[in-house]
Amino acid sequence: MQQAIPSLTPEIKQRLEEQGFQPFQYRPLPGYANPHTLSYWLTNAGLGVLCLIGRHYASQQQSIRILWSTAAVAIPLYAIGTNAKLDGLRQNNFYRKTLEDRLELHPLTRRAWERAIETNKGYQDQLREQIATLEAELRK
Incomplete structure (x- = not known):
């Protein structure tokens, strides 16, 4: 970035x-x-x-x-x-605390953050697959 x-x-x-x-x-x-x-x-x-x-x-x-x-x-x-x-x-x-500083003291928050990242990655992958199938259908 x-x-x-x-x-x-x-x-x-x-x-x-x-x-x-x-x-x-x-x-x-x-x-x-x-x-x-x-x-x-x-x-x-x-x-x-x-x-x-x-x-x-x-x-x-x-x-x-x-x-x-x-x-x-x-x-x-x-x-x-x-x-x-x-x-x-x-x-x-x-x-001002960084995200790592905040997550360091709160294990529940860290687990929730990691779970949210995994859920977001799964959602992004699902969107990519849908976009790829739609592009494949449009090219036919």
């Missing part, structure tokens, strides 16, 4: 480096955005307290409180949900 983007040759890499281009490197998440750090939870706690203070001030001023209430409820729910979602990721940022 042809690659969508061809790989860079050493000559092209050298020319790009001479022009000042550098290979892309992931930056680590800042502490306030990484749910595995204390600063993330402190930031969210601070925002939640700020929302509760804003809600209290809005009620004193007889203003709309629904915006402050929604934020005060949504911030902790989002923080908990984010932490639950990222628990399965590896330490390096934005790691």
Whole structure:
């Protein structure tokens, strides 16, 4: 299968480096955005307290409180949900598992995958036979 983007040759890499281009490197998440750090939870706690203070001030001023209430409820729910979602990721940022990595830990999935491949091959062979018989009938 042809690659969508061809790989860079050493000559092209050298020319790009001479022009000042550098290979892309992931930056680590800042502490306030990484749910595995204390600063993330402190930031969210601070925002939640700020929302509760804003809600209290809005009620004193007889203003709309629904915006402050929604934020005060949504911030902790989002923080908990984010932490639950990222628990399965590896330490390096934005790691995406390959199919082999996914199948490695799930033998049922691997067996289902292999069975699906066998079924697909059988179906493809059956289609090829039907096409060959139809072409033979058309040539007669």
